[in-house]
Amino acid sequence: MNRKTLVLPAVAGLLAPVLAACGGTDSGSKSSDAIVVGTTDQFTATKEAPAPVDPAYAYDVGTWNILRQTVQTLMTEPKGEGQVVPDAAESCSFTDSGSERYACKLRDGLEFANGDKVTAQDVKFSIERALRLHADSGVSALLNTIDTIETQGDREVIFHLKTPDATFPYKLSTPVAGIINPKDYAKDKLRDGFEVDGSGPYTFHADVKDNAIVSATFTKNPNYKGYVTVNNDKVVLRSFADADADAMGAAIDKGDIDVMTRTMSPAQIQKLDAGSDKNVDLVDMPGLEIRYLAFNTNAPTVKTKAVRQAMAQLIDRGALVSKVYGSQAEPLYSLVPASITGHSNSFLNTYGNPSVAKAKSMLAKAGITTPVKLTLHYTTDHYGSATKQEFEVLQKQLNDSGLFQASIKGHPWTQFRPAEQRGQYDVYGMGWFPDFPDADNFLAPFLGKDNFLGSPYRNSTIERTLIPESRRESDRLNAAKTLTQIQDTVADDVPVLPLWQGKQYVAARDDITGTSYALNSSSTLQLWELGRGVSG
Template sequence: MNRKTLALSAVAGLLTPALAGCGGADTGSKGGAIVIATTDQFTATKDAPAPLDPAYTYDTSAWNLLRPTVQTLMIQPKGDGDPVPEAAQSCSFTDKGSERYVCKLRGGLRFADGDAITAADVKSSIERSLRINADTGVSALLNTIDTIETQGDREIVFHLKSADATFPYKLTTPVAGIVNPKNYAGDKLRDGFDVDGSGPYTFKAVVRDNTIASVTYTRNPQYRGSLDVNNDKVVIRVFADADSMAAAIEKGDVDVMARTISPDQIAKLDAGTDKHVELLELSGLEIRYLAFNTKAATVESKAVRQAMAQVIDRAALVAKVYNTQAKPLYSLVPASLTGHINSFFNKYGDPSTAKAKALLTQAGITAPVKLTLHYTTDHYGSATKQEFETLRKQLNDSGLFDVTIQGHPWATFRPAEQKGAYDVWGMGWFPDFPDADNFVAPFLDKHNFLGSPYSNTRIQNKLIPESRREADRLNASKPLDEIQDTVAEDIPVLPLWQGKEYIAARDDITGVAYAINSSSVLQVWELGRGVSDG
């Protein structure tokens, strides 16, 4: 077994200067379907009956199911770098103030069923997401749009409410995906697991008990876009747990193992002797954090939240649960992104029970503070339970807290936290795009995706818009610094750690280095089948 470690910048350095060509060309592997294993669960429930509608879903794992089929105007490149045109032939700001953005569609674009795609379809798709305004908060990604106009069949003009240098990135996300109005009603969500679009693949799900068992992607002969497609068929199989997923790749029943490989399995693969399986490690932008219902009686006082920040030992948590596969995080913005500062460490320093006790005493709060920490049992991997057991022990050992923990399946956990059912809960964040804005606005802007009651008008009305005016992201540091320092003071969320990306593949699979990009996007079109070393 070989292990490769790639920094994102190193991957980007391997890229060709441009993504060119027509993805409909016959360039794919002629071998069998490439089978990808995942433990991500996709369930339709009464509270979330449309888990794969682009206007609804705001979750990396579901987005990864959508991206091969739902085409977007722009797309993120293989590694690092600015977005490049996908369904669009070209896109650019046409003013100095980053408030007018114009895209011209490629010629000959069609949905998989053969229907021609026009600028009006793009306009209606994006306006649909804004009109539905789903309670997941995903439409907030498009909230700088004022109006959309079309000029002929191929040109779309976006007029923005305010400058937004990150807008090209937002057009890479599925909420801005192009959907056929005959399949997606303009004023309501599409329930179930049907997905249609104009991307490089068609989509077909096998569903059991309202849960996806597998998805088959078959190359779409109608596809016209920037992607080179290196296979004819991909199957994503959903496994109940990481152990059964690992057993499948060892037997050769699957070709690629993606989310979520457990820490123990990563260590085993790293030290193993199976020469036919390769583990790839990339520096990642995944973060984990605790979120707070700041109106709940137990944590309404920021002194309680500050005391938790003062007690929790991130380094010990990471060492016990994740070893070298993660590192402590002291801001919402990951350490590897432009704009990051260690606001939490600057304010709280090393863990201290004495300082935490003083915070509670000054606020007139009697210890121990009784809390329940909620977490999801089946969305972020099997180590999540151990992580919350460790957090419970750290907080309770201080004598300042009386903490219990409670796990829930994602299908009930996510709707419950959005409705304010939990006072404190654990979440992960995989970026929509690799910019500090995407680690700030989704948590703190109006209609944030957590449904958090925390609202800071200075952040919303001044600092976020000010940071978006800067096309050179280095120049956005002043408002971003203030936002991060404010979060460390008020603690609507408490960052815990930043993770790495891992993917494992059998040695006859090519393109694995490009299969996950800097925003945790699973790029199935990059995978091909070669020759085994064995």
């Protein structure tokens, strides 16, 4: 077994006001033999979420990784990180000094997979549709700075923004801005089921059982014209039932799958890292995944800020990471990861080291009777098999203080996510994989009116002043002061409690090439990078 560590350029989150057209990639080798990729992600259609892969609804890393292969966007994140580059677009740029007018020109001869021409009007239809449908997943909030969309001929699209937004080019790289064919997607209704059609690198077919994807086949789209080079003819994504990481590991050992992605268990990663399998390579790379506790700030148990602050004062992130994840994660003291421009250790600065005495004083001053009884909710099948152990450690830390009487309860994601959005959980654990690598995307989705969590927490200064101010700065270093103010406010109010940020891993049999770029720092699966080479 060979262990590879991928070192990419530091994620600076720097957004340039002008973005030039770029060429393609050149790694990997081509083969008609399908590459089989395993995942523990579950793709399920339910009564509450019957359209899980509609670009106007999808808003989790698993479904986005389906859409990124199939539905093309104007911009895309490049191989090796850095500023976004044109994909469906030939070129894009701000055409004013205030970052309020953004113009794109489509590539000549762009087609959907079925041969239909892709036009500027299709771009306008797709994005206006997502805004109009305003799905309860919260994904349309990524586009909420758009005022109007103008087209000029078949190839030019102009976005007029309500307020300056230097992060807008990144937002056009996300699947909610994906270009879809009006023939396939109704204007005023989500598309139920698992059909996806677009102009991306692959076409898509799902094998479905009991309203869940068992496997998905991605076949190279001969009509694709864009930034990436597709290094294989076909990839099959196999979803392991019940998010069974052990079954996925057994499958790669037997050669039933070629690649293993999220989410491997900590034990599997440690085993591969130790060189236990000479036929499987482990690649680790920088990641921007974070985990945190979220609060329904209207719930009686945690409505008083002092209760949330006391939890922030008690939880020992270092011990949590050490016991559950080891070297695979590190403590996090802000919603913004340490590698992102604008990060501040606001929770560490506010609370210092864990202290029972300080937490006790906080609760006493607020007149809170102890022990505070509450339940910590977590999902059993979305963030990996170690989640239960993580919550057992959190429970023990809180209860050992004598100030809390916490219980824990696990739920499958199909139940967990809708219940969380409806405010049924007072305290619950969530993860975040960024839509794009900028501090704004670790703050704005949690703190606005249409926030991702459906949280009742509001702070008018953050919403009306600080976030808009930060978006005016195309050089993100100049936004650092404003971003720090936001993080300090979050540390004081504790609507969310950051816990850790993690690395990300890919395991592959040793005849598979391109694995070092199979995931980018935003956890985007880039299946086109994979190829089949020579074993050994």
